[in-house]
Amino acid sequence: QSVLTQAPSASGAPGQRVTISCSGSSSNIGTNTVNWYQHLPGAAPQLLIYNDNQRPSGVPDRFAGSKSGTSASLAISGLQSEDEADYYCAAWDDSLNGWVFGGGTKLTVL
Amino acid sequence: QVQLQESGPGLVKPSETLSLTCTVSGGSISSSYWSWIRQPPGKGLEWIGYLYYSGSITFNPSLKSRVTISVDTSKNQFSLRLSSVTAADTAVYYCARHNYDVLTGRWIDPWGQGTLVTVSS
Numbered sequence: 001q002s003v004l005t006q007a008p009s010a011s012g013a014p015g016q017r018v019t020i021s022c023s024g025s026s027s028n029i030g031t032n033t034v035n036w037y038q039h040l041p042g043a044a045p046q047l048l049i050y051n052d053n054q055r056p057s058g059v060p061d062r063f064a065g066s067k068s069g070t071s072a073s074l075a076i077s078g079l080q081s082e083d084e085a086d087y088y089c090a091a092w093d094d095s096l097n098g099w100v101f102g103g104g105t106k107l108t109v110l
Numbered sequence: 111q112v113q114l115q116e117s118g119p120g121l122v123k124p125s126e127t128l129s130l131t132c133t134v135s136g137g138s139i140s141s142s143y144w145s146w147i148r149q150p151p152g153k154g155l156e157w158i159g160y161l162y163y164s165g166s167i168t169f170n171p172s173l174k175s176r177v178t179i180s181v182d183t184s185k186n187q188f189s190l191r192l193s194s195v196t197a198a199d200t201a202v203y204y205c206a207r208h209n210y211d212v213l214t215g216r217w218i219d220p221w222g223q224g225t226l227v228t229v230s231s
Protein backbone atom coordinates (compact mmCIF):
# COMPACT_ATOMS: atom_id res chain seq x y z
CA GLN A 1 0.00 0.00 0.00
CA SER A 2 1.69 3.18 -1.21
CA VAL A 3 1.44 6.39 0.80
CA LEU A 4 0.53 8.42 -2.29
CA THR A 5 -2.48 7.21 -4.26
CA GLN A 6 -2.46 6.83 -8.04
CA ALA A 7 -4.83 5.05 -10.39
CA PRO A 8 -3.15 1.86 -11.59
CA SER A 9 -3.78 2.53 -15.27
CA ALA A 10 -4.55 5.21 -17.82
CA SER A 11 -4.84 5.23 -21.58
CA GLY A 12 -5.24 7.49 -24.55
CA ALA A 13 -4.94 7.56 -28.31
CA PRO A 14 -2.00 9.17 -30.08
CA GLY A 15 -2.33 12.93 -30.07
CA GLN A 16 -4.75 12.99 -27.15
CA ARG A 17 -4.23 14.48 -23.69
CA VAL A 18 -4.09 12.30 -20.59
CA THR A 19 -4.02 13.31 -16.93
CA ILE A 20 -2.56 11.20 -14.14
CA SER A 21 -3.48 12.10 -10.57
CA CYS A 22 -1.68 11.65 -7.27
CA SER A 23 -3.33 12.07 -3.89
CA GLY A 24 -1.50 12.52 -0.60
CA SER A 25 -1.84 14.26 2.73
CA SER A 26 -0.82 17.36 4.62
CA SER A 27 2.50 15.84 5.67
CA ASN A 28 3.67 15.22 2.12
CA ILE A 29 2.01 16.85 -0.91
CA GLY A 30 0.27 19.44 1.24
CA THR A 31 3.60 20.72 2.56
CA ASN A 32 6.30 19.72 0.10
CA THR A 33 6.92 19.81 -3.62
CA VAL A 34 5.88 16.98 -5.92
CA ASN A 35 8.03 15.16 -8.44
CA TRP A 36 6.99 12.94 -11.34
CA TYR A 37 9.00 10.13 -12.89
CA GLN A 38 8.71 8.14 -16.09
CA HIS A 39 9.82 4.54 -15.71
CA LEU A 40 10.43 2.19 -18.61
CA PRO A 41 11.05 -1.52 -17.90
CA GLY A 42 14.66 -2.27 -17.11
CA ALA A 43 15.65 1.39 -17.12
CA ALA A 44 16.33 3.99 -14.47
CA PRO A 45 13.35 6.17 -13.54
CA GLN A 46 13.61 9.51 -15.33
CA LEU A 47 12.70 12.81 -13.68
CA LEU A 48 9.90 14.51 -15.61
CA ILE A 49 8.70 17.18 -13.18
CA TYR A 50 10.15 18.66 -10.00
CA ASN A 51 9.00 21.49 -7.75
CA ASP A 52 5.37 20.65 -8.68
CA ASN A 53 5.56 22.00 -12.23
CA GLN A 54 9.17 22.49 -13.31
CA ARG A 55 10.62 20.48 -16.19
CA PRO A 56 14.30 19.54 -16.24
CA SER A 57 16.09 20.48 -19.43
CA GLY A 58 15.36 18.00 -22.17
CA VAL A 59 11.84 17.12 -21.01
CA PRO A 60 9.30 18.14 -23.68
CA ASP A 61 6.70 20.76 -22.79
CA ARG A 62 4.05 18.14 -23.55
CA PHE A 63 4.54 17.14 -19.92
CA ALA A 64 3.03 19.49 -17.35
CA GLY A 65 2.66 19.20 -13.59
CA SER A 66 0.26 20.94 -11.26
CA LYS A 67 -0.71 20.80 -7.60
CA SER A 68 -3.65 21.85 -5.49
CA GLY A 69 -3.83 21.20 -1.77
CA THR A 70 -2.90 17.58 -1.13
CA SER A 71 -3.28 16.40 -4.72
CA ALA A 72 -1.11 16.70 -7.80
CA SER A 73 -1.51 15.93 -11.47
CA LEU A 74 0.64 15.15 -14.46
CA ALA A 75 -0.79 16.06 -17.85
CA ILE A 76 0.63 14.61 -21.03
CA SER A 77 -0.57 16.23 -24.23
CA GLY A 78 0.00 15.14 -27.81
CA LEU A 79 0.38 11.51 -26.71
CA GLN A 80 3.04 9.54 -28.53
CA SER A 81 3.72 5.82 -28.58
CA GLU A 82 7.01 6.37 -26.75
CA ASP A 83 5.08 7.81 -23.79
CA GLU A 84 3.89 4.30 -22.94
CA ALA A 85 5.49 3.72 -19.54
CA ASP A 86 4.86 3.69 -15.81
CA TYR A 87 4.53 7.10 -14.14
CA TYR A 88 5.22 7.69 -10.45
CA CYS A 89 4.64 10.67 -8.21
CA ALA A 90 6.91 11.32 -5.23
CA ALA A 91 7.11 13.79 -2.37
CA TRP A 92 9.02 14.32 0.83
CA ASP A 93 7.01 13.39 3.92
CA ASP A 94 7.64 15.45 7.05
CA SER A 95 6.18 12.80 9.36
CA LEU A 96 8.36 10.04 7.92
CA ASN A 97 11.34 12.38 7.35
CA GLY A 98 11.78 10.55 4.07
CA TRP A 99 10.39 9.95 0.61
CA VAL A 100 6.95 8.61 -0.20
CA PHE A 101 5.82 7.42 -3.62
CA GLY A 102 2.66 6.66 -5.50
CA GLY A 103 1.95 3.12 -6.59
CA GLY A 104 2.48 4.07 -10.21
CA THR A 105 0.18 4.51 -13.19
CA LYS A 106 0.72 2.38 -16.25
CA LEU A 107 0.02 4.49 -19.33
CA THR A 108 -1.08 2.71 -22.48
CA VAL A 109 -1.11 4.52 -25.81
CA LEU A 110 -3.90 2.92 -27.80
CA GLN B 111 26.84 14.28 -15.74
CA VAL B 112 26.48 12.22 -12.59
CA GLN B 113 25.78 8.53 -13.11
CA LEU B 114 25.11 5.82 -10.57
CA GLN B 115 25.58 2.06 -10.84
CA GLU B 116 24.46 -0.57 -8.37
CA SER B 117 26.42 -3.77 -7.88
CA GLY B 118 26.11 -6.85 -5.71
CA PRO B 119 24.81 -10.41 -5.58
CA GLY B 120 21.55 -11.08 -7.38
CA LEU B 121 20.61 -13.98 -5.11
CA VAL B 122 20.58 -14.01 -1.32
CA LYS B 123 19.45 -16.81 0.98
CA PRO B 124 16.70 -16.22 3.55
CA SER B 125 17.96 -14.97 6.93
CA GLU B 126 21.23 -13.79 5.38
CA THR B 127 22.37 -10.23 4.69
CA LEU B 128 21.84 -8.41 1.41
CA SER B 129 24.78 -6.19 0.44
CA LEU B 130 24.82 -3.70 -2.41
CA THR B 131 27.20 -0.95 -3.47
CA CYS B 132 26.47 2.15 -5.51
CA THR B 133 29.32 3.70 -7.47
CA VAL B 134 28.98 7.37 -8.33
CA SER B 135 30.73 8.64 -11.45
CA GLY B 136 30.87 12.06 -13.08
CA GLY B 137 30.70 13.89 -9.77
CA SER B 138 31.76 13.79 -6.15
CA ILE B 139 29.83 11.90 -3.53
CA SER B 140 30.86 14.61 -1.10
CA SER B 141 28.27 17.09 -2.29
CA SER B 142 24.83 15.61 -1.96
CA TYR B 143 22.48 13.31 -0.19
CA TRP B 144 22.23 9.74 -1.49
CA SER B 145 19.31 7.35 -1.24
CA TRP B 146 18.45 3.69 -1.54
CA ILE B 147 15.00 2.85 -2.94
CA ARG B 148 13.49 -0.50 -3.84
CA GLN B 149 10.60 -1.86 -5.88
CA PRO B 150 9.24 -5.35 -5.19
CA PRO B 151 7.90 -7.18 -8.26
CA GLY B 152 4.52 -5.79 -9.25
CA LYS B 153 4.54 -3.20 -6.48
CA GLY B 154 5.38 0.46 -5.99
CA LEU B 155 8.57 2.18 -4.95
CA GLU B 156 9.70 2.14 -1.30
CA TRP B 157 12.28 4.49 0.16
CA ILE B 158 14.83 2.64 2.30
CA GLY B 159 17.05 5.42 3.61
CA TYR B 160 19.44 8.21 2.74
CA LEU B 161 22.79 9.48 3.85
CA TYR B 162 24.87 12.59 3.62
CA TYR B 163 28.55 12.12 2.80
CA SER B 164 29.50 13.27 6.29
CA GLY B 165 27.80 10.17 7.69
CA SER B 166 24.43 11.55 8.71
CA ILE B 167 21.88 8.83 7.92
CA THR B 168 18.07 8.58 8.02
CA PHE B 169 16.12 5.35 7.59
CA ASN B 170 12.58 4.33 6.79
CA PRO B 171 11.21 3.30 10.21
CA SER B 172 9.73 0.14 8.71
CA LEU B 173 13.22 -1.14 7.86
CA LYS B 174 15.37 0.73 10.36
CA SER B 175 16.25 -2.22 12.58
CA ARG B 176 17.68 -4.19 9.65
CA VAL B 177 19.34 -1.51 7.52
CA THR B 178 22.89 -0.20 7.47
CA ILE B 179 23.99 2.48 5.02
CA SER B 180 27.60 3.59 4.77
CA VAL B 181 29.79 5.76 2.57
CA ASP B 182 33.33 5.43 1.25
CA THR B 183 34.32 8.84 -0.04
CA SER B 184 37.71 7.59 -1.22
CA LYS B 185 35.96 5.26 -3.68
CA ASN B 186 33.01 7.57 -4.39
CA GLN B 187 30.70 4.78 -3.27
CA PHE B 188 27.94 4.21 -0.79
CA SER B 189 26.55 0.90 0.36
CA LEU B 190 23.44 -0.82 1.67
CA ARG B 191 23.24 -3.79 3.99
CA LEU B 192 19.87 -5.35 4.84
CA SER B 193 19.97 -8.13 7.41
CA SER B 194 17.69 -11.10 8.08
CA VAL B 195 16.16 -10.99 4.62
CA THR B 196 13.00 -12.83 3.63
CA ALA B 197 11.20 -13.34 0.34
CA ALA B 198 9.46 -10.02 0.98
CA ASP B 199 12.80 -8.29 0.43
CA THR B 200 12.95 -9.53 -3.17
CA ALA B 201 13.00 -6.35 -5.22
CA VAL B 202 14.82 -4.18 -7.70
CA TYR B 203 17.10 -1.98 -5.62
CA TYR B 204 17.97 1.50 -6.85
CA CYS B 205 20.51 4.00 -5.66
CA ALA B 206 19.87 7.66 -6.40
CA ARG B 207 20.93 11.19 -5.61
CA HIS B 208 18.65 13.18 -3.39
CA ASN B 209 18.75 16.89 -4.23
CA TYR B 210 17.62 19.82 -2.14
CA ASP B 211 17.24 23.49 -2.91
CA VAL B 212 15.58 26.01 -0.64
CA LEU B 213 13.64 27.47 -3.58
CA THR B 214 12.73 24.35 -5.53
CA GLY B 215 12.42 21.79 -2.78
CA ARG B 216 13.61 18.20 -2.94
CA TRP B 217 13.87 15.83 -5.86
CA ILE B 218 15.55 12.52 -6.65
CA ASP B 219 17.75 12.54 -9.72
CA PRO B 220 19.57 10.74 -11.20
CA TRP B 221 18.81 7.11 -10.42
CA GLY B 222 20.87 4.03 -11.10
CA GLN B 223 19.58 1.37 -13.47
CA GLY B 224 18.58 -0.81 -10.55
CA THR B 225 19.61 -4.33 -9.66
CA LEU B 226 17.27 -7.23 -8.98
CA VAL B 227 17.92 -9.06 -5.75
CA THR B 228 16.06 -12.31 -5.21
CA VAL B 229 15.79 -13.87 -1.77
CA SER B 230 15.54 -17.61 -2.16
CA SER B 231 17.15 -20.75 -0.87
